[in-house]
Amino acid sequence: MATWKSAAYDGRYLQLDISESVNVVGNSSTLSWTLTSTGGASTYYTIDTTTVTINGTTVYSKDRTYWDDRVFPAKKGSVSGTITVAHNSNGSKTIAVGFSTRVYIYGSQEYGGSMTLTTIDRSAPTVTFSTSNVTANGFKISATSSATADIWQYSTNGGSSWTQFSTTASTSASVTLSSLSPNTSYTVRVRARRQYNHVYGTSGSSTVKTLGGAVVNSVNTVTADNATVSITINVTVYEASYTNTLVLKNGSTTILTISGLSWSKGTANRTVTLTSAQRTTLLNAMASIKSFIGTFAVSSYSGSTQIGSTSSKTATVLTTATNSAPTISGFTYADSYTTTKNLTGNDQLFVQNYSTLKVTPGTATAKNGASISNYTASCNGLSASNSTGSAITVGKIAKSGSVTVTLTVTDSRGYTAETSQTVTVIPYTKPKISSITLRRTNDIEAEMQLKFSGSISAVNVDGTQKNNVVYVRYRYKKTSESSYGSYTSIYSGTTKSGTSFSYSNLELCNLDANSSYDLHLQIQDKLYSLSSLDLYFTVPQGTPLIALRKKKVGINTPEPQAMLDVAGDMRVDGSPLADFVIQQGTSGIWNYRKWKSGTAECWGQYSFTTAISTAWGVLYESGAIALPNFPFTFAEIPHVHISTENSNYAMFVERGSSSSWSTTTNPGKIFAVRPNTVPSATYKVSIYAIGKV
Template sequence: MATGKSSSFEVSGTKGVTGKIFWSETYDTRTNTSVVTITNLQFKNSNWYGFTYYLNGSLKINGTTVVTFSSIQGSHSVRPSALNTYTSVNANGDYAGAPWGTVTVNHGADGTGTCPIAIDVTGIQVNDQGGSGWKVTGTTNITLTNIDRTAPTISCSISNITADGFKITANSSANVDLWSYSLDDGITGNDFSTTANTSASTTVTGLTPNTTYAVRVAARKTSNYVYGESSAISVKTLGGAALNSVSTVTADNATVTITLNVTVYEPSYTHTLALTYGGTTHLTITGISGWAKGTANRTITLTAAQRTTLLSTMASIKSFDMNFDLKTFSGSTQIGNTSTQKGTVQTMEANSGPSMGAFSYCDSRTNTVSVTGNDQYLIQGHSYLQVTPAQATARNSASIVSYAATCNGVTASNTTGAAIDLGAISKAGTLEVVVTATDSRGYTVSYTREVTVLAYAKPKIKEITLRRTNDIEAEMQLIFNGSISSIKPASTENNSLLYLRYRYKPTSETSYGSYTSILASATKNGINFSFSNLELCSLDSNISYDFHLQVRDQLNSLSSLDLYYVIPQGTPLVALRKKKVGINTPNPEASLHVVGDTILDGAVEVNGALSATSLSGTLPVANISGTLPINKGGTGATTAANAAKAIVNGQAIAPKSISTTGSQYWTDGVYGLHLNNGDIVGINGLYFPDAVDSAGEGINFYRSSTTWDRLYSHSGTLYYAPNIATATHPGTRYTVYHSGGATIPVSKGGTGGTTAADARAGIGVSVTSLYSGSLSSGSTTFNYGNYNFYVIIAKPKSTAGLISVTVPKAAITTTATKYQVADETNYLTFNLSYSGTTVTLAYGGSSYAGVITKVYGIN
């Protein structure tokens, strides 16, 4: 313990007595504490001397009683020998004299400290003379020695970094006696020296390679046991090489290289590189060495076997991202963790694309080849194009997976390279055929050739006449001309008519008869032909026939023109039958049966019923007798009233507007619209085109058979007049007040104003300031009889916010009543009472300098 301060202080008492307390201190810098002792107690008296006073009371240090005086037992006494002269206290008998107490006092974190010393002593003279009963009481805070609590300044450095450790060297600005380090930024300490010095060092081992540590050093100052701490240093142990990036690898180059950007920490280590994809390692390169320390691009050249292995891995892939896993070894021990980066491994079409020779093609349809005489020519729409690819060759471990042929937008394919059928080609001319082979990586090779497709269409009949002679005879006439397509692969025309024939059957039958050929009778001119025969055959004129004409060229059934006609029975213009005449019909069904339109010039008289499927034109009303029903387009009535009743009565109608006869007044016993006790819905607006202040106008609510409750407008004011008969502007009426600016008087339940100020004035509400200031003691008065409420505004603390209290007049009595305002920490009280016509507000007290600032009266 070190010797600290010693001093004394005076405490004034009663009856001219003053006490003086002497104290001393020792302190401990390591525990940041002081021990305080009272070394003496003296008294002086300015009024009496020569009297012996026995003391009663105690002395306290930091709240701890260090000595107790008992006047009854006479434990301690003092006898001043002269006026105003300090005399020390005597301990009587076995009672302890000064010094008193060894009280330990804790200092603050900054080393400062204070300590309260309290005295509470009364002096008693046994004869009750010399001012007996004087009293000295009070507390004084003494200031203790300021203890050094400064921490040492610590710094550290790192050296000798290895894969599993490094050396820490630390320095201090002051002598320290305990050193420790942490590798986790100060969380976990490890003591490494207890030698008092200003520097220390230690070597840390057993760490994880390629791992970053946050190193701090803490040290305890010898003099005060206060710790200082260095800033953190980030240290990474040596470890496996770090793979930073991988350049794209072209696996099908003649010489394959892998370029890696690698940071090497220890050049003596060796490395292994593994290429993985889909969780499988496809290529491993071991024994990589000779990489210098630092960050640089490192190139690895694959052997032919390694190149083949890599290409086999991507036999069906053009390009993909692989994981490049780099491991570092010291001998057979792996250093650190595997460093991994993704890199692209690719092939190039120029290096790995397949090759293929020319393909062959032919028309695979024998029917069309027999016409052209050469399977290298195709007939549009009928020849079948067949393509046979040449065998394609894949490269660099790939394989051919498909062959495809395309012509005129049609594509077919297979996986074997066998012949590919493209079917009939719908377009004529010189067309391109493309054959494409695709390998397992998706690379393709194509070969293109041209094929000739001869234009072709089936035979055509341009004009034809097929009829009965005179349209009624049994004798048939047939005249037509047509053409066929030219099929000329070279200079010789290969196409000609093969069939030109007809057959027929009665329409009522299902089977045709045999064909009759007319090919020999036809006139042929190259690809054009014609036929004419006015006596082709005889068909019964009383029945109709189905007639089939067929034209075929050398494609025979592949391209046949089949025309079907119906030959009607022979129809005379006029048919005379027993009691019947038919016009344009051989079998009349009535006395006169006309098929077709009829025009009559003159009147038609009907002595029987007239029926028609439909009528067009106008039918004169004068020619109609009786009523025309609604379902026939009439009204069902012969008068306007009955017609309106039949059409409208009981119906929901939607007229655009309704206009009634004017001046129809209910007061006159008439009306314009009667809804028969029905509702009006969907109305948008109700308009009165002139003033509605005459008798019966406005909106009238039934009151009795002769009177109404009436709502109407007069000169811009809305009125309600109850139980009115016919008065125009009745005397008994009430104004309907609204928000349009009119005032509602107080007598009608309003405020008599249209602004807040006018409303308050209208209903007699006013606020009067009765006090304004800062009342912190004493009282203030104001009128009692003129107000209904009082509002007192105060602050429970001079710097606090305002708080208001509203007190009804009836709550104030002739007896003072206490009120309080408070916030979370402070309070203020006041009393209210009245006498006669005066209210008294008396300040009560406050926990911390509260004030009353305003008082208002509300009537």
């Protein structure tokens, strides 16, 4: 940090402080400056024109300020800022600092000087390299740097152009070139950028010549499951006396190695035909895949010595569904659910939604080294599978009529074969009731009356209707109890005709008229509990027209809650009663009433304390004042009226934007408005709301 001070007057002086933050990569410094006015017996002194200049840039300037201006720099305090200064190319930099001012006396004086900044290291790294693994199409470059470098580039034309090969920060990097021309000399150089300061260092040059082994240009797609498998590969041969070896890989796994291939000099398509054993080896290697991207690598040899590096290209090796898809002999099917089989008497028929379809696969055969991996049976959106070929339980068929069942087998490559059959699904729904009445005699007696009629689904097999009603029964309990009693059968009293049934009994049973009961009616056909129709009813206690209780009279209610308790609408002199209050009370600040017609109203007074200081035209307003929620929720936004209450202040309220408006649960928000500002005061408003509930 550097500091400059002005001359003092009566203890008052100005001080300039500058600190430095270095940006090595940018070859610059950020200077943080602070100008302080301090000292003296008084807070305020007249200060003549004050100017601060850093490296030729004026960062602060203020005309003469008098003590009674009471602003900086006449007033004690400080100002500050920053400025970025670029260093010289060698990293050094000295700047001029101008600082002119004067306390009290006219005529500013200069107190600045110079400041030498931190020297930034701009030295370049020392870069060297070596080459290895020379092939017909390239070689490996291994480079080192005397300092950590984060950008590495090479040139094969002596530095005329550069190619970036690494951005990994390190003191070494390497790259393998693979697209150069065979039998060609290249002038190689490497340069690297020092991570610390982004300065490049460049190596010397070295000449490297590529080798002349055979070069693979392209490979045609290979169909591995053809009867005769051939590999067509386009190769440039530089020396016909060399022998060549072709290796086929899938990733890093070698599948085939074919040696002793002799090819004429020049560029041409070369055809390699696989033996039967080689074809089998290839297909076995593809037992779980349809295809892969194979690497076809050619190495050239003079005797047992490899010439140059191996050259390779990729191509697709594939099988086809025509040659390799599996076969399936068929399947059998059956209804495996005992109850539905007993109903139809034939496991080749199915009852809609209830029979369970089971499929047993026939013989499946995989080809060309694959194996069967999955058997899937499907029907009407259902499917189930296994990998063993054992019987498959598909599930219940939701569709009726002629429905298709399909068996699909999948081999280890993913090829499939399928076969389908049509099964018969008999339409079926569980028993249904078309009408039912359950009531107390005269609605008040203990005696119970039950009438109902309904039908079951016909299950026709070879012209014979197999389905019947087998259970009609009921049970009951008091509503207050947790468990039902035993079933009572009414099967014998039920009239059954074809698929229809009916029942009528005006003296079913007696249930205490002073209690409420739950009654469970159950009807089952030959699928029994699978498709049971279970109906549940609540029988209320008997309701007399007039109930006399101690000091109370109930009309259409057995337990009056007031001196006169009427359940239902009322009429006076032949006309309905217009409206009347059905509920009223208080909640929080609110009084409220609810009317029989569905109208409700609430009203109350709310006090709040707030400051009114925000200008609104010629008036002033408070912040938003949230009002308390209504005592109930309206069915729609009610009409709300808000007015001011008794107060010692002139004040009115306003709503503001739509976000402040009423909702079904809250009157919204208000703003208190006055013609003058008030730091804080207490106000009271009256709120009235009316609407539907």
